[in-house]
Amino acid sequence: MTPQVSGLLQDVLAHPGVLSGMVEALGSPLNVVVPQKIEENAATYRSVYGTHRLTGQVYFAHKANRSTALIRELAAGEIGVDVASLGELQHVLAAGFAGDRIMATGPKDADFLWLAAKVGAIVNADSEQELTELAEITARHRMPAVRAMIRLSAFDSPGVKVLSRPSRFGVHQRELPSVFDILDRHRDRIELLGVSYHLDTNGLDEKALALDGCLLAMHDAVTRGFAPRAIDIGGGFGANYLADRDEWESYTTELSKSVLGTRPSMTWQSHGYGLRAEAGTLRGALGIYPSYRPVAGARYLDELLSRTAPSLGRPFATLLMESMYDLYIEPGRALVDQCGLTLARVAEVRSTAAGETMVRLEANSRDISAEDHAVFMDPVFVCDDPIDADPVGVYLSGNLCLEDDLITRRRVTLPRMPVRGELLAFVNTAGYFMDFAADHALMQPIARKVAVYPAGDSWRWCLDDQYWPVKGNRE
């Protein structure tokens, strides 16, 4: 499964000597981020806005990544940032973000609410309680009115009932009147900027229903005498990890066959990724990320905006433009696409009793959590010399003393058998996966981070927290 590699990441991989020098100095695993790519990605979203004549703002969902370099790069650009904790808020403020480009989301305690209100961030309120607490804080601390959005999480569908996974966050469409009552009582404390939703799904139908619900909610708000201006549709636009559709399609077919037992197993202990065989029939669901996704990122947004609203009967983009509402989006994974990779050194290569090849890396499944997110993607073999050998199928295991510390439960393909000390690169992982799970389990060190940037005809690197946007070439 050949990974998608583009932009500066290609140039980075073309210099194996420099990469091994970096790992030699800073240890394995090592995360490499490409700050300048994130602004490029943001531009593809803005071009979708342009096509549909929409105004609004792109907010990077900080939770996707802890890299300081990425945040500083964003601070130097135009887009905003969505923070989901007090720590993230402090981080972005220290990176140079002004409050007016920050959106505070997620569960919020009083400290988080106070700082968000103090710096003039938009507070994306999760519940009635949170709104009430926000009003109390602004009153007690004599702050100017705070811009707030109401997060909606469940919507009634016309015609066919569209089921959605229940969310822990937000309020039901039907609870809006009581939310408006709270806002009514605190008109001088809270300015209603608009409504938002965030659904945990890649289904366009569900998102279309939610956006439809948001438009209706905006209408209700206007009717109640508020002047809302923006709808925030969150993120979840997805990323495409693989270069080749055919590889993905034939692999998943073969995987089903191997679960049914009609071909040799392709996974550790015949792991089925959610599939199982019952009397010759395939049951369960393939619980993996759609690693090859033609409609992902900005194209996903375009598809959503081009759809016709289920109850309002016109395309969403038209409805938003006609109603003069700003569109806010909060991509995370989709915005850090091709913004990084993780390097890991081979620690040991050995054969199991069953004759399988096990490659142990100086990294673990928490550093490279592609398996947790079930993204099927082979690593890139980082090697100086041209390869003249037959490809090999190997399992990648980690450096923890735990049976389940497998970096891949499926056999991955390398162009030749690696030897101790050689490097594998997991493309795109430093863009999204690295910070979700990495910890100090078994006292193994957490990966260091470096930022790479174009300089002269080549590229240079520095530690992630040494990166500021004054570095590197700029057009």
Place this chain on the structure above:
Amino acid sequence: MKFDSILDVIGDTPLVRIDPGVHGLRNVDLYAKMEMLNPFGSVKDRPAWNMARAGLAEAVERGDAIVELSSGNTAKALAVVAAMHGLPFKSVTNRMKVPELKDLLLLLGAQIEELPGQTECLDPTDSEDPLTRMYRMLSEEGNGHLHTDQYFNPRNPEAHRVGTAPEIIKDLDGEGPDIFIACVGTAGSSTGVATVLRENNPDVRVVGLVSTKSDFIPGIRNIDEVNEVGLFDPNNYDVLEPVSAQQAIDGMLVLNRRCGILGGPTAGAAYFGAVRHLASIDATLETRKSAVFIVCDRVESYMSYVRRLRPELLKQPARPNSLDTVTEDELCSVESMDVTAARDWISVERPVVVDLRGSFAYSTLHIEGSINIVDELFDELVRGGLPFGAGQPALLVCPVGEKSARYAALLTRMGHRDVRSLRGGVVAWRDAGAPLVRD
């Protein structure tokens, strides 16, 4: 022919020979089994009725709902059967992909629930597939369901064993075909028919058609999805071959236009797959052979499918006074007014102000005194002529001033003497602080 109930009309469909001049095969007689002529329009009428019939008396007595995991023709047939017997019909689906069918099901009184899409932040512990989810829902809700269970119910292929297959054999003078080509969905028709044909003639060749993996053809599963069907047994087929959505439409067009058989994309896939398979063996044949494929359902429900995949097939004739015909020169000579000039003009000349936005946006906020003619409606109006007097001054308003300029150009060409466009649209109006009302 007289019948007591429409349910008695199910089955006994004709076998129609395809003109050799159309398919071009020299040594094969190709026949279409016209399942689209069943009363509810598809090959699924047989299994739906056969499955429902089994528990219907008890279900009626208890007032149970008929339940099925289907978004297609099985749901349609079951919805009719349920409605005829005064029972609710409930369908749970992965995703309804044919909007026309969705509306028809609602019309028939069905309750439909669409299952959620895949989560973006994957939870690998969640391995719930739609089937498991539905089984759990059924047991949580307790009794009160007649679950027809088409993917596992042996009464599904049985309907074809006792009906479809003997009819084909009888119509081919007791011989049965040499080759049988079937699309694989629930595997009901292909399994049921193939079993009987084999008993009749062990040498019959059975070709199963699946969809190309990245494509969607209604009623056909792809090579992975067939493995999820309890009735599917690869040993029933001599060969499984993929058909793409575009090929299905190609086949459908031949059936529709050259054979007068108004079958849908599934029938098209069957025809395309049949001819492709037969063409590869036609030249090697030394004796005459006969082949049969199934025309699964009718084309009418698939207009939106065709529109999506082959929009050019539904091309509309050019409309008079269409916005597309406005030239750059005409656009340049439009009088676009900025907000200040427009406000002055409104107060002095009292033009009619036409807001072209949707009624949803207009009803929220608009320029005082303006009237709302939604662009779609305005399109219709100008096709017939000017919607107001040629001398009546008019200011057209849209969101950002682009569409209104095009309409102003069009109206000018049509002979209007003083139509203008608000530059920057209602957005510029708002940004300039000019008043907007909600009345």
